Amino acid sequence: xxxxxxxxxxxxxxxxxxxxxxxxxxxxxxxxxxxxxxxxxxxxxxxxxxxxxxxxxxxxxxxxxxxxxxxxxxxxxxxxxxxxxxxxxxxxxxxxxxxxxxxxxxxxxxxxxxxxx
Numbered sequence: 001x002x003x004x005x006x007x008x009x010x011x012x013x014x015x016x017x018x019x020x021x022x023x024x025x026x027x028x029x030x031x032x033x034x035x036x037x038x039x040x041x042x043x044x045x046x047x048x049x050x051x052x053x054x055x056x057x058x059x060x061x062x063x064x065x066x067x068x069x070x071x072x073x074x075x076x077x078x079x080x081x082x083x084x085x086x087x088x089x090x091x092x093x094x095x096x097x098x099x100x101x102x103x104x105x106x107x108x109x110x111x112x113x114x115x116x117x
Contacts, residue, residue, distance in 0.1 A: 001050055002078070003071055006043045009033060011064060011071065014053060019063035022055075 003011060009032070013025050020028075026040040035043075044062060047053040052066045084090040101109070 001052060001066060001071075001074060003047075003050075003052060003066075003075075007047050007050070007052065008071070009035075010040070010043050010047050011052060011066070011068075014062060014064040015068045019061055022060040022062060025062065 009029060010025060013020055013028050017024075022041060022044055025044060026035070026037045029035040029040050030037070044053070048055055048062070052064065052071075053062050054065050055062050080086060080088050080091050084094075
């Protein structure tokens with residue numbers, strides 16, 4: 001499921017807390033990004049409508065239905081498809097070519113590749 005930046009902000013609060021009232025989410029996002037209560041409630045509704053989160057009463061308590069890992073996997077797949085023609089190796093090559101990795105980071109990547117084989 002595609003989550004837009006604003007929806008990800010709401011979901012980050014839910015992923016970090018497990019569940020939170022709409023009021024709490026609004027307070028957190030007012031502090032973090034300056035959103036009004038109305039803006040936050042509008043974005044919470046979008047998350048609910050998409051099935052990314054669920055609401056229970058009393059207290060308009062929200063909890064995530066989509067995990068952070070699921071959202072990351074979707075966004076990664078979308079990025080690979082959109083910018084790299086579905087070739088994940090081209091994405092990795094691009095990432096590695098832009099950053100100088102330490103020996104420890106390279107060893108970790110080698111280990112990961114071996115585990116994936």
